[in-house]
Amino acid sequence: MSSNESSPPKLRVAVIGAGIGGLAAAAFLRKHPQYSVTLYERRGADFKESSAAFGMRVNGISIVKQLGITKEEIRTVVSAGYRTYNTQEELMSKVKLDEPGPDGEGALWLQFRQDVKNALLRRVVDEDGEGEPVKVFWGSHVTSVDPESGIVSFADGTTVEADLVIGADGIHSKTRAAVIPPSHPDPVPCGLSLFRLLIPMQEVEDAVGSDEWPPAMYNYDEGTFIAIIAAGDEGNRNVVMYPCRGHTLMNCAVAVPDVGLNRSVGLEYSWNAKGSREELLDQLQHFPPWLRRVFSRAPPKVELFQVRDQEPLPTYVKGRTVLIGDAAHPVVPYQGQGANQALEDVEGLNVLLGDVTDRDGIPAALRVWDQVRRPRASEIQKNSRISQAKISTREAAQAITAVKPFVSMREALTRLHAQAGLHVEASG
16 A cells, blocks of 8 residues: 555444443454444433442353453452342252352452443543544434444434444343334333342441341351342242442342332333332341341332343344344343343454454344354343242252353354354265
């Protein structure tokens, strides 16, 4: 190329949604010199997660490590596994995760969601990071996407054109409607809603009282276990608790039947809807008294969201547009795979798009990604439902951990090529 010739224009990537999947996609793709990445988020830059932690399994851990994220940076608590109890505090099931995990740093990490988002955002906008920093536009409300042309329309009347559109905009995704047939059913309630809150660990200890501390499920002599207390009743009520942020906070999620909530208006799937402390305590009448004392320390208004599920989609891609995370495969939270599957989505896109250097090559790469990712994510959607149904049984802990090992995109492609070669040889 002569000095008078300009470099080819970069491929424009529009990422819709700044959750864990969208931020991770932007952080990975900015490393490739052929891409210019822009991130659009409907919420403001000052929005902070207030009550949600999550667990990262080996699949998610190995992927965030590729971005240089350490357990110290996100203040992880390394978990030893899962223990489930009935309301009489009898141990019902237990799984201890003995595998060392990536780099020997554990196979299950517990962390506050906002800490992970902050770590990803740093990698997205860092001026000194690899590749071109990502441009982030907060308060951007997407109204529609043309999946073939890559034109994204916003509520303020503006449009942008991209060579690649990544719909990481959650279960209320505007991108999904552009990708899948209108005949496919929308996400539907699974019958449960979750109260979600974080309680400082010192307040938990004070509420339990020195005479009863620690309850069996808070005894971490064998390691830090996620504790699940299931009522075993028709409504499938259960409580999930584990520490995060270096054991300074207790993450709590209380699942209650929708029909048991005193709602004058319809429930809504939202990370930011509110229930009341009184409603929460009403649902825990037959749980241990010390647990009710812990939840009496909750604020008067507690975040409450309705859990929704969706039949697996027939495709995650159309043209130059791809769905990831909850936009593609929302799951009930009983295998702890929501964020982990979003990270698997991103890992695969990073591999397949890394070698694409022209606009016309993007749709074919997305189709290959869909062929690999969709069967696994769809299977996890189905298995998470099975795990939900078993939460009060002696098989609960085993059902939660019954996730097939993660296979990287490179390894999956190698296996596909080998199978194709065997098929051709057999046909010959």
